[in-house]
Amino acid sequence: MSTVAEPSAVLSALARPRPRPSFAGAVRSELLKIRGQALTWILIAALVAVSAVTLGSVVSGDQVRNLLAHDPRSFYFNYLQAILTLFNTMSGVLLLIVSSRLVSLEYSGGTIRTVLARGTGRLHLLGAQLVALAISGLVVLAAFIAVCAATLYAVVVAWQGSFTPITSLPQVAWTDTWINLLVALVSMAVCILLGTTAAVVGRSVAFGVGAALAFFPADNFGTVVMALANRLTNQDVWLQVNQYFLGPTLNQLAASIQTDHAVRAAFATPLVKVDAAHCWIVIGVYSFVFLAASVVLTWRRDVLH
């Protein structure tokens, strides 16, 4: 401490505020932590790179060009489905990792005790983390929508000379656009809740990130296992159980709402036919359980880290 300033001079300059925990301040603090992690930017760079490659492949080729020329509606629906799958997958990985790391790093680094020792309530902090993650997710979604819209505009204008083939699409196309946006928002919310819950349960980065990332592959693979079990045992119970898996239900959500045209999910879907109400209930129950587990565990457990 060889360059320490004269304590009295500095300390006397400090006025005496009456600080109180601020929710907005806590959200700003969490956003600063999200921005400060190099991994966040690496994942966003990966999202951009994969999106560029995927969008490039989607809008290139004569087949796609012919589809736009002869059936703009099908072209648009295919485009929507491709970007929704791309966004749900990439933003899912991004949000699962960022949310589980944001929460678990507080425990594994011990910073949770520094934050809570300032009078910030445990649930206050958890709420701020969830809001900061939601804001981050919305920023990523907005940027993704902007890039996809710009790409669509550039491709359509380049191939057709104007954007009219898209602007003249029937109302159902715009309804489906909003449905896709809603599904993307739901998917983001579920990923944030899942990542947060895994971190709160495990209180370590390894467990939090590992459990969060393993969940969807596990229940997508579980669908294959259930199908196999059904064939081996001839028991429908496996199919009935499978309809309550979260991942397949999320994959099915868009298709269950968009009834005007056939939508094929990119990943596993429930082995029995489910409707939109079933999907909403399953997703709602999982979300409630994730949130309740996070709240109760955060509230009840001592901070020993």
Added chain:
Amino acid sequence: MTDTVLSTHRLSKSYGSREAVKGIDVEVRRGEVFGFLGPNGAGKTTTIRMALGLIRPTGGRVDVLGRDVQTHGGEVLPRVGALVEAPALYGYLSGRDNLKAFASVLGGVPRSRLDDVMELVGLSGRQRDKVKAYSLGMKQRLGVAAALLHDPELLLLDEPANGLDPAGIVEMRDLLRELAAMGKTVFISSHVLAEVQQICDRVAIINLGELVRVAPVADLLAGHGEFVVKVEDPAAALALIQGHEWGRSARLENGVVVTPSPSGRGRDLVQFLAAAGMWPDLLRRRQQNLEEIFLSLTGNNDGAVS
């Protein structure tokens, strides 16, 4: 405004069947530098964590600035600065961003204050560097800076000298004295007993979760009532003294007799020896250092103090 800024009332904490803290009653007064000492596993950190609302007591309560910290933590803890164990910081953020992150949680901290506290702990030149590149001593100083951000009335510091070099320890001591002089209350847990002896007004010593002693440092150092006596024939003097009930603990140390006095006063000891024809060449009250007192009170002879 209450004169007691921190008090524990029959404070207990159990983990399963193990009692980490057993009904501790401690009172810290406004403006004093209070030392909290105990060997490893004594319950110091558990007590500090309960004072900060990080863990819930099994029994009793902690009042901070006059309010129960479990029910009014949001009201009183913003007026407390804390450094618990090793400094917990965001390694991926710069030193300045760490302070911004902590400051934002409570809000109302102007940017100039970040500079002020950085300067105060001697980190102005490194504030843009990532904390993961900091040495332990620098992290410790940044932890103290974070504790001082909101100009707290009470500072709870767990091993603040950890990782500091000798010059840093001296500067930390000066800083704590300066803070105390400004009327801040400092509650410090340290294993550097010589430091505690130099800066604390009072100390509490706990062992195995129980409070062993709370006393002003000056009383503790002088309070054993023993005298160092130099006489011509120390062996004979020792035998004479040990022949009395009050002198059973007398002993020889380096050729001098270390003994209690019949009344606790030096002149009565002189009179006793003189009556036996053993006029002392030298008699003075024995000054123990805090480490010796600590070890005698806790029965911890390996010097492992935390």
